[in-house]
Amino acid sequence: MLRSQSLKQPSRLARRQPASLQSRLSSSVRSTPTPASPRPSTSSRLLLGLSGAGALAAAAYTVSTWRDGFAMDAEPGKKGWETSPGAGMTTTGDGANGKGGLFHFKPHVFLWGRNSHGVTSPSSADSAASPASSSQTVKRPSIASPLSDLVLRDLALSATYGVAVDANGDVLQWGAGFQPSGHVERTVQGRDIVKVAATQEGKVFGLSKKGDVFVWAAEKEMQKVEGGKRAIGGIELPRSQEGAGWMWALGKGTVWGRGSNDRVETVRLGTDVKLDRGERFTSLSAGASHLLALTNHGRSFALPLCLSANSHGQLGVRSVTLLAPPHPGSSPTSGLSLRLEPDEHLNEMGWEKLPPPPKKLDPLLLPAIPPPTPSQPAPHMDHIPALPTTAAATTPGAESTGSELRLHPDPAHHAALERSIHFCTTLHEIPALRGVEVAELAAGRRHSLARLGGRMHGRVLGWGSNSYGQLGLGSTLSYPSIPAPTEVPFRRSAAYQGASRPNTLECVRVAAGGNVSYFVVEADDGKAVDLLASGQGQFGGLGNGLWAHATSPVRVKTVSGLREWNETTGKVESVGIKDVQAGDGHVAVVLDNAVKNPDGTTFGRDVFVWGYNEHYQLGTGKRSNLPTPQHLAPLPYPRLIESQVAAAGSKPVAVTVSKQEETISSGTTSPMPHKRMQLSPAVPSHATKLPRGAVVEEAICAGDGGSGVYWRIINP
Secondary structure: OOOEOOOOOOOHHHHOOOHHHHOOOOOOOOOOOOOOOOOOOHHHHOOOOOOOOOHHHHHHHHHHHHHHOOOOOOOOOOOOEEOOOOOOOEEEOOOOOOOOEEEEEOOOOEEEEEOOOOOOOOEOOOOOOOOOOOOOEEEEEEEOHHHOOOOEEEEEEOOOOEEEEEOOOOEEEEOOOOOOOOEOEEOOOOOOEEEEEEOOOOEEEEEEOOOOEEEEEOOHHHHOOEOOEEEEOOEEEEOOOOOOOHHHHHHHOOOOOOOOOOOOOOEEOEEOOOOOOOOOEEEEEEOOOEEEEEEOOOOEEEEEOOOOOOOOOOOOOOEEEEOOOOOOOOOOOOOEEEEOOOOOOOOOOOHHHOOOOOOOOOHHHOOOOOOOOOOOOOOOOOOOOOOOOOHHHHOOOOOOOHHHOOOOOOHHHHHHHHHOOOOOOEEEEOHHHOOOOEEEEEEOOOEEEEEEOHHHOOOEEEEEEOOOOOOOOOHHHOOOEEEEEEEOOHHHOHHHOOOOOOOOEEEEEEEEEOOEEEEEEEEOOOOEEEEEEEEOOOOOOOOOOOOOOEEEEEEOHHHOOOEEEEOOOOEEEEOEEEEEEEOOOEEEEEEEOOEEOOOOOEEOEEEEEEEOOOOOOOOOOOOOOEEEEEOOOOOOOOOHHHHHHHHHOOOOHHHHHHHHHHOOOOOOOOOOOOOOOEEOOOEEOOOOOOOOOOEEEEEEEEOOOEEEEEEEEOOO
């Protein structure tokens, strides 16, 4: 990866290997071998899935070390793939040359950040450790032992609990917000979940492979159902009828296939409108109080998590149905219908909050006041009239807004009803986006973003809270609340002013976390790829090196406009952005700069982090916030290669190569360490316990005060 636009910079292959190894490896990174080139050996093709700076060194030493029963690691210490027979080793059928080979995949899950509730350092059920006895923070990436040896479909970290989905689609939960012990436990089974969204409102949402959206309680105590019914706040709520009665006999139970776990109550969400034939949900995004869902036909839906879900207009929907009994496959027939109106005083000037005028002033500077009269002996000094009161506050019996509505007279019962999974079981289509094809939805803390597709491809709409300018609408629309979807004017941004103004601008990815929005923008048909950010800059979340807020999108220079030399095309091309994971106050960006060797091995997706770091969620080992993107140290994979070499009594080749790499620099003037965290690109999952044809890759996630790296199945 290059962080320079100069054509004189060396290629990626030349920068990432010692000079002594360049003569042993092909000088072409992306080009295919010429006809005169020898056919790769079986041992070189067995280095599938290796990533990092050591992958190239691995290709050179594989032949000599194959007799010792191990293959060189990709990143220093990373044991992604092994080629030595042993316990649990499986033989793959038919390798690239038809002779086959031996593989064994050893994944690991790394977590770091806030651990006051045992989220980033979970314990297993057979362990005596508890969240109270563990450290309050995990300063650097460390292996989560109960989750190791697992390839996941998804991972989500909340402030008080964690949620993961294993390769079979079963849900794992842990943390003090799940149960007091905080142990990792399997909860929802048989739903074939592919994606989860963890919220602080006591609910977890899951998207199944078939496109259904389910909800279940985050707390283990609330997941139990006794007698088929649950009473909360004096109101009896029926259990979901899915998986009961005649539906159980037709396959919803355990007679055919795997059924839902009876220990956990799950509710399948309905919709207020009928979906088209073949239409299903494909993505979920949750904010502090609202949930956004998108279908494969580009239709947008929203669901409130509590009565304040539309306080800033972030829901996009005002008429909602609450506390309706679930009816699988149809809309609710009864329930509480009300309107969740945004706070109408958010955009008004708070005159009543102005400080009083100073007392010691020259009388000539004071405004003229009328002289005292018998009817008013004391002159009126308040020249600012009070704001008029609303009709709802003055008229008895007036209709209350959603924020004033009480579901139960008792506050405890009211809070329990809001946290119940039956609070709202209906996804409501966003009226303003009806008929508009949406390609991506992202929910921030109290704002929402929609990236459009179809004929309006590349345009972005934003609505909801705009107190810090997180909608990116500019200074002319710097209102605290924008309840209607409004287009983000990228061309008016300061990032595209001046002589270098591009002809075309298209947004290809959006992300939202906390009070910051992120936009991946391609200019002039992909000739330049920029990352823009807008919103709260108090903790460095904008990544532009400043601590000020930005009402208009600003460029994150460190990861924007990156260019590199492509040996195949003979041109300098832009470096894309593979993923943007925005947490509540920090962000992690993965570049799309993986290198593919002639023998098929790939490595090298660089990771940058910046933003809020009070809980060590950036993984730098320090607690200071970062206003600019920064690399991380390589993941601490167990160095099993060194122990195998020592046991075999041969020379530790891995250690020798590692020391050689430590003596060279990155080849650029920018602070880019040669040894840094790099995620492995997509690799086939040979001889693992995964479905046939599954492809896995290393992924990173950013949550509320925590972060994680795991191996993810990209085609579940």
